[in-house]
Amino acid sequence: MRFEDLKKLNEARATRKAVVTVTDLATGEAQVLVESGSVGAPLGEAVAKALRSGKAGAVDVEGQALFLNVYLPPPRIVVIGAVHISQALARLAPVAGYDLTIIDPRTAFATEERFEGVELVADWPEDVLKQHPLDAYTALAAVTHDPKIDDFPLSQALKSGCFYVGALGSRKTHAKRVERLMEMGHSEEEITRIAAPIGLDIGAATPAEIALSTLAQIVQAFRRRDLVTGR
Amino acid sequence: MTAPDMLDPLKTAETWKSDGREVAIATVVETWGSAPRQAGSHLVIDGEGNFEGSVSGGCVEGAVITEALDVIASGNAKMLEFGVADETAWRVGLSCGGRIQVFVERLG
Numbered sequence: 001m002r003f004e005d006l007k008k009l010n011e012a013r014a015t016r017k018a019v020v021t022v023t024d025l026a027t028g029e030a031q032v033l034v035e036s037g038s039v040g041a042p043l044g045e046a047v048a049k050a051l052r053s054g055k056a057g058a059v060d061v062e063g064q065a066l067f068l069n070v071y072l073p074p075p076r077i078v079v080i081g082a083v084h085i086s087q088a089l090a091r092l093a094p095v096a097g098y099d100l101t102i103i104d105p106r107t108a109f110a111t112e113e114r115f116e117g118v119e120l121v122a123d124w125p126e127d128v129l130k131q132h133p134l135d136a137y138t139a140l141a142a143v144t145h146d147p148k149i150d151d152f153p154l155s156q157a158l159k160s161g162c163f164y165v166g167a168l169g170s171r172k173t174h175a176k177r178v179e180r181l182m183e184m185g186h187s188e189e190e191i192t193r194i195a196a197p198i199g200l201d202i203g204a205a206t207p208a209e210i211a212l213s214t215l216a217q218i219v220q221a222f223r224r225r226d227l228v229t230g231r
Numbered sequence: 232m233t234a235p236d237m238l239d240p241l242k243t244a245e246t247w248k249s250d251g252r253e254v255a256i257a258t259v260v261e262t263w264g265s266a267p268r269q270a271g272s273h274l275v276i277d278g279e280g281n282f283e284g285s286v287s288g289g290c291v292e293g294a295v296i297t298e299a300l301d302v303i304a305s306g307n308a309k310m311l312e313f314g315v316a317d318e319t320a321w322r323v324g325l326s327c328g329g330r331i332q333v334f335v336e337r338l339g
Contacts, residue, residue, distance in 0.1 A: 001256060001336060001338055001339065002338075002339045003245075003248050003338055003339060006241065006244060006245055006248070006256075006338060007245060009241065010241055010242055010245050013241075023258075023334070023336075025260070025310065025334060027308075028308035028336045055269075055270070055271075056259075056260075056269070056270040056271030057260075057261070057270050058260050058261050058270075058332075067258070067260045067334060069258065069270075069271045070271060095238065097238070
C-alpha cells in the first residue's frame with residue numbers, strides 16, 4: 001500500500017466514513033474507495049456486499065485474486081446522564097473501539113473536570129438530538145433515571161432504530177417508564193427492546209461494574225444485530 | 232495520544248512512516264476454522280521489529296514479524312499461511328486449530 005493511500009484511509013476513518021480497500025494480491029497494488037456507491041461491475045457488487053456485511057475477504061474478480069477490506073465507522077454510544085457510571089463508561093468505551101458522547105443538561109454533573117477528554121454536551125437531549133440525530137449505528141444508554149431527562153431520548157432511540165436502547169433503574173422504576181412511553185404512543189413490543197434494568201446480569205455492584213456490564217450488553221447487541229434489516 | 236489511537240495499528244503505521252521509519256503492514260486475508268482474529272485484522276511492523284496490532288491471539292506474530300523484516304528489506308509482498316497442517320505448526324502454529332492466510336506488504 002502506498003503511504004498516500006494509508007493517509008487517505010485513516011483520514012476517512014477519522015471522519016466516520018465507510019471505506020473499502022481493494023488489494024491485488026498478486027501485485028500488492030491497492031485502491032482506497034471512500035463511501036463509494038459507484039464502482040463499476042463486476043467489482044461493484046463485491047464492494048457493495050462488503051459494505052453491507054462489514055466483512056473483509058478474498059474475492060476472485062475475472063481471474064484476479066483481490067482482497068477487499070472493509071472499515072465501517074465505529075458504533076457510537078450516546079449516554080444520557082453525566083453520572084458516576086458514565087465516568088467509567090467513558091473510559092471503557094474507547095478501549096473497545098466505540099465512540100462515546102455524554103448528554104446531560106445538569107451543569108453540576110456535566111463538568112469538564114469530571115469528564116476530561118470526553119465529548120460532553122451540557123444541554124437538554126431535545127436540543128442536542130435535533131442537531132445530532134440518533135441512527136442505527138448508535139447505542140443509547142439512559143442513566144439519569146429522571147423522566148424529564150431520560151424519556152425523550154429513549155423515545156427517539158426507539159423511533160430511530162438504535163441498535164441498542166438501555167435504561168437504568170429498578171424494575172419498579174421501569175414499570176412506570178413503560179407506562180409513560182405507552183402514553184407517548186409506543187407499543188409494548190417496541191418498548192420491550194429497552195434493556196432494563198441496564199446491563200448484562202453479571203452481578204455488577206459498583207458504578208464501574210455496571211458500566212462494564214452495560215458495555216458488554218452494547219457489544220452483544222451490535223454483534224448480533226440483524227444486518228439484513230440494517231439494524 | 233488517546234486510547235483508541237494507541238490501539239489502532241493503521242494510525243501507528245502512519246505515525247511511524249511520517250517519522251521516517253520503514254513500515255510493513257500484515258493483514259489477515261482468509262481464515263478457516265477457528266481463528267482468533269477475523270479477516271481484515273492488521274499487524275504493523277517497523278524496521279526494528281517493533282509492532283502494533285495482531286493477526287492471531289499471539290500465536291504467529293513472532294513469525295510474521297520475522298517475515299515482515301524481509302518484506303521491508305526486499306520490498307516484495309508475501310503471502311503467509313499458518314495452521315495445524317503447516318510444517319511450522321510445532322513452532323508457530325495456531326493452537327486453536329484454525330488456519331489463516333496473512334498478506335504482508337511494505338508501506339510505500
